[in-house]
Amino acid sequence: MPEISTIRAALFVDFDNIFLNFHNQDQDLAKAFATRPERWLKWLVESKLPLPGNGVDRRILIRRCYLNPSSFGDFRPYFTKAAFEVIDCPPLTSRGKTSTDVHMVMDILETLHHYPSIDEFIVLSGDADFTPVLIKLRKHDRRTSVLAVGYASPAYKASADHVFDLDDFISTGIGFVEIEAAQDVPAADVKTQTSLIDRMASRVLEVVSESGPVQAADLPKIFREFKEFGRDTNWLGFGTLRRLSQELVNCREGLVLLDEDPWKIGLQGPPVADVTVIEQPVGSSEVTPDNRQRIEEFIVETVRSSPVPVVLAKMAHLLGMRFGSGLTESQWFGSGSFKSLLGQLNLPGIEMSSLLPGFLYDPSVHPAPEEKMDSLQVKIHNITDTPLLPTEHYQILFRCLANEVNANGYSLSRTSKAVRDCCAEEGATVARSHVNFVLLGLGHVRYRFQQGQVEAATLSQKFYENVLNLCRSSQISLSDEDTASVKEWITGNQ
Known part of the structure; x- marks a missing residue:
């Protein structure tokens, strides 16, 4: 099968659904979405596709926006300027119900049958009514990507091949980033805390090197090992746990603040001494049977040799250290996430627990992680x-x-x-x-x-x-x- 170089896409925007959900949370965010379509359209085009291979581009050939002209007609020029076809969907009932859903479904099906060159259908809407049409597109071997703002049923998200990250869409796509107010720490206070911060950073580095990335919620437990630290210290004058953690990272080479969800402190640069780096690290796009097998063998060996179930975040970190940054740069071989990659690997005898924070374990070696919820x-x-x-x-x-x-x-x-x-x-x-x-x-x-x-x-x-x-x-x-x-x-x- 020839390698895919270009994905041809059709984009369908349920304006009312997205705008109103944003508006319920933040009026400025809703306005930014409605007046910057060219910005988030560029983000969609440039977003990395969770597909194997290098150099896969997305071209959005069809762009359609469906809106209620009575309520949102003022935003039409912004979408027209961004080369959208704007389809008016005026209210048809006294309660304001529009025909957006019907229009979108009809246009999606028409595109499916009359434009066979379209590979991907992108739907910006959290309306679960689109679930059947997503399933139909899958039956016709078309790729589907959705952005759901507000609550979207699990069935709707499961019907799509890819769900865009909402935070990424807001911060990078729309460009709606609120600058956190900086908190100045008096120079004299920082100076008096230098020794303590240095010792705390060393301790964090020790824990991270032994056990992998430390979640934010677990950092205070480490800090309280030092008698000088207490809840009444205002995080040593830095105001928040995150600012204090950033200071620890800044003063200790080898530590990095991982802005994940939730954020953590992990290692950067050279791996710890007991982990050997392979001379030929996995490339950013190589999905060969050889390197796949090496990854599988490493995961199985690491889990079976561990006295306790291995946290998913720690395993991802160990893989990155052993095989190089190509894994994360390629979004885990195009899988989109480490969990998705695990689902594609052959890991005989290894089970994955979805209990937070997520574990890999061997039932013949480890007891299953306890279910703490009824x-x-x-x-x-x-x-x-x-x-x-x-x-x-x-x-x-x-x-x-x-x-x-x-x-x-x-x-x-x-x-x-x-x-x-x-x-x-x-x-x-x-x-x-x-x-x-x-x-x-x-x-x-x-x-x-x-x-x-x-x-x-x-x-x-x-x-x-x-x-x-x-x-x-x-x-x-x-x-x-x-x-x-x-x-x-x-x-x-x-």
């Missing part, structure tokens, strides 16, 4: 994507969210980052995707943040209501006892 919570998570967090972490999340909004107001990008870091400071492993899920869920039950008036108890109650709505829409039948269990899980109250 079966109902796991079921709800698997079907609705509700974060599988323990109750105490939910309580920390809601408390951090209330404090952040009351102190600084609400803005989707800034708030989600601040709450994630606040949870880490309190020892809760909460990813930014978890925070975003909660924020979007609160929007779906029409909760509106008002600075100075946000209470954690109210947030937990509203999000609990959203979880019940997700269960109903996903046809999860809950008894009275189940409902009480869900309430206790989310709010901590029966």
Whole structure:
């Protein structure tokens, strides 16, 4: 089969769906999306395709935007300027229901049958009504990519070959990045802390070298090994855990702050002494049977020789050190993620646990990682994507969210980052995707943040209501006892 060099794509934008979901979270974000289509269109074109091979380009040959001219006609010129065909979908009912879905489905099917050269269909909408058409496109061997803003059913996302990362779309695509206010640390204070920071950095380097990347939530445990450090130190004058961690990274060669979800401190540069680097590292696009086999053998040997299940993040880190940066630069051989690559490898006897933070283990060597959640919570998570967090972490999340909004107001990008870091400071492993899920869920039950008036108890109650709505829409039948269990899980109250 000849190597693919160009993907020909057709783009269909459900403007009302994307704009309104953004608007519910941040008015400026919605406006940026509506007035900068040429910017995020360029991002779509330049986004790395999760396909094997080098030099695969995306050409968007068909660009169509569907909007309600009564409400959003002012944004038409921006899309016209970006060479979109703008299709008017005026309201047809007194409740404002438009024909966008019908128009989009008809145009997608028409494109499928009349433009056989189109390889990929890109749909910007979180509406689950498009699930059947995505399945039909797959039957016709067409690639599908979607961007879902707000809650999108797992079935909708599973029907697509690729789901664009929402944070990446917002920050890189739209270019909506809120600059975090810098906090100056008095020079005298920094100077007096130099010795302590140096010792803390050395200790972090030691832990990372032995056990792999350390998540943000686990860093305070390391810091508290030093008697000079305490909760009342204001993170040694740096204000936040992240700023202090960045200072540790800056003063110790070999450490790097990994801006993942959640963020971590890991190693950079030369690997640790007990890991041998292969002389011929895996290239950025090589997917040969030989290097695939070497990776498989390395994973199996590492897991079986480990006394405990291996955390996925640690395994990814070890692979990067052993085989070179080509793995991550190629987005794991075009798989898009390390988890996706694992699903394609032959790893005899090795099991993967989806329990956070994710593990690889050999059942003949290791006991299966313990399930810390009851079966109902796991079921709800698997079907609705509700974060599988323990109750105490939910309580920390809601408390951090209330404090952040009351102190600084609400803005989707800034708030989600601040709450994630606040949870880490309190020892809760909460990813930014978890925070975003909660924020979007609160929007779906029409909760509106008002600075100075946000209470954690109210947030937990509203999000609990959203979880019940997700269960109903996903046809999860809950008894009275189940409902009480869900309430206790989310709010901590029966």
